[in-house]
Amino acid sequence: MSNDTITDMNYFEIQHALDRVLLTVSKPGRYAGGEYNQVVKDWSQIQTRVALAFPDIYDLGMSNLGMMTLYKSVNDQNDLLAERVYSPWIDMEEVMRRENIPLYSLETKHALTDFDLIGISLPYEQLYSNVLNLLSLAHMPLLAKDRDEKFPLVIAGGHACYNPEPMTDFIDAFLIGEGEEAIVDVARCVGEWKAQGKVGGKTELLSRVAQLEGFYVPSFYKVDYNSDGTIQKVTPTHADAPLTVLKRIVPVMPPPVTRFIVPSIDIVHNRAPIEIMRGCTRGCRFCHAGMVTRPVRERSVEEIVQAVGEMIRSTGFEEVSLLSLSSSDYGEISTLVKAIGERYAGKNLSVSLPSLRIESFSVDLMDQLKDTKRNGFTLAPEAATERMRRIINKFVPTEQVLETAREIYSRGWHTIKLYFMIGHPSETLEDVQAIADLCKAVRAEGKKIMGHRAQVNAGVSTFVPKPHTPFQWSPVADVETSKQKQALLKSQLRGLKLNWNNPFETQLEAWFSRGDRRLGKVLLEAHYRGAKFDAWHDHFSYETWREAFAAADLDIAFYNYRQRSETEIFAWDHIDAAVKKKFMLQDWQWSQNEKTRVDCRDQCFACGILPKFSQLRQNTPAEAWECPTVTPKELRGQLLVSNTVSLEAIA
């Protein structure tokens, strides 16, 4: 067995080294672990050990609900343990490299190489360079092919993994979709293989993982390219690799996390979050989350109310946040808000309810939550002309925005935060001008009500076309165009607080959003040139990435600026998010004709969820999903149930 594992500092040596160095770095509390509610299991008694890694610093990673959800999923199992890992900040990284301290888990200070499975959270593309740095800090080879069975299996999951291709050189397997059950499956799979003496080596393990629902093993696929650089075909090269990998979902949302780890230091979000609903029925065409998190599933009011009580008791947090992609659409939102408001909200606990629709009713909801501080009220019109709102399928008339603004100011909020995007397909300077006009119009309403105290903060981000959305065919606005539009807004909105994205940073997000596996070379080249913390403005260097592209002999324009043809095979086509490409193409075409779709709670548009998950739908209670129920074939004709669709009708 001596040759079976990698030998690095043991946990005792790491703890000892930390005691020597931690007082020399900023915020040492980030690296110490030992917080209230952390789960420490007896290492020697558990056979299969999982490290859950978030590739950014503790302050950000600790606020991530996905990490806590998986931490609970794994630690709820008696035969498994999960511990946390975050990226060290620059100063701590220097110390670790100097002292040869490997990246370690916070709970027991074991080196990452002591674990059997490393699960990396990848919610957004700006973290990719940090993943490479994380592997390097863990004293592991960066390339998956250079890691044999002595190393832990490295998997990744999260929203960015719906196009995993740019990261395929580094990650052994990707979990596509929801992780609550899948993480347990893969951990047991690894555990069983380990118990069998790692039979068949890493290839055997990967072939087993490839057979698990929702897992994608990239080394089992071959990509061929056309002479113009686009993809010709993606072919499985291993008998156990499916043609397409269908995302994993949980039919019903499992019990929510309530025993959050309570950080002992100040972090980004000091609050206990609860997901009240997963998915969204609105169908905004730019929205990645809205497409990939279907079907819509809600938690019951009772479950949420009870969970909030438990969260308060078990964390002592001063804020609870009710999360979803569109809180106003939660079926029983009035009942929920009333119950939470009456029971818990008050001067000593604030309840936040983000993602509200632009309508007066939202102001009623916030009122019931006793938001006494009235700091700011956020609205996200995203676009300011009616034409553009039809194109993106988020249609809110300007008058409705103003009416809502009047309501907000007249009930005592001083500041309205307005979120917009520039760079939508076919956007003109007129559409951008309209954003400035709308901001000014909202402030003018405020001034009528409360005079100069009325404020508007505008957040204007740049649109990035995302895979698995109707806008996946669209080019990205180039840096010059974005700068021109931002300049227009800056000149028009003097005296108003305006936030915008660095257009160069947007390019990075865009390359990787719709990139292919050739970008692995770019990532590696950028890593060698010191790229990390690309999500941090001070650390992002466009020049580094430009050099990396040149070194990898790849063209930035190819990934971002070309109009993709409707027949193009995308790098992520073999990853099945369950919404059909045909549906998205139709939506893309509708968009060009300014044709909108209504909320799919009102009408099923057969996006593809039901045929893909028909069995799951049939086995799940009708009220658990917002999608209509599916009539099994043999019963059809005998039953006449409203709001039921036949599979043929939607297939």
Added chain:
Amino acid sequence: MRLRLTFTKTDSLKYIGHLDLHRTLERTLRRAGLPLAYSQGFNPQPKMNLAEALPLGITSECEVMDVWLETHIDLEQAKKDLDRATPPGMQILSLNEVDERLPPLQTQVVAAEYRVTVSGGVTVDLASRARELLSQDSIMRERRGKHYDLRPLIESLSVEENILVMKLSARDGATGRPDEVLKALGVEGEQVHRSNLFFVP
């Protein structure tokens, strides 16, 4: 009701600063379900006072805090609730009701005692170095650009079984820091521990 708590700050908690400790205590008290009294105003805060800030990296068995409650509670039950609610590294050592009219806790601290395990331990002749330091009339030092005399801040300095024990003044504007004493002695502390706080009699 005004409560006085004595507690430890050890393990990972030694890496959190004064403000973070404040917040950690706040959450601990809330988890324990104590009926905290809040300040008035726009941004209500629980009414609580810590006796004396503990420098980062130092462990302690004598941290003291006062907290105000809205109602009277049963102390025995509160102790049990707190024991469930404290994070690792924090142990509640005592819990008493004190007179509401007592002056603020932080104005009552006069001195603190630290026990230091010195790196290199036995090889250094600690006792003679300590005696030599104490024999000086003044020990001029500079901290954050300010010159000051450390000598009057040292109330006592001795060695007990290779542990350096120092009692330093902890009055407002006259607070001795153990790391400064260690530097003056030319030694490095491997483990610095606050073992006692002294109050106005």
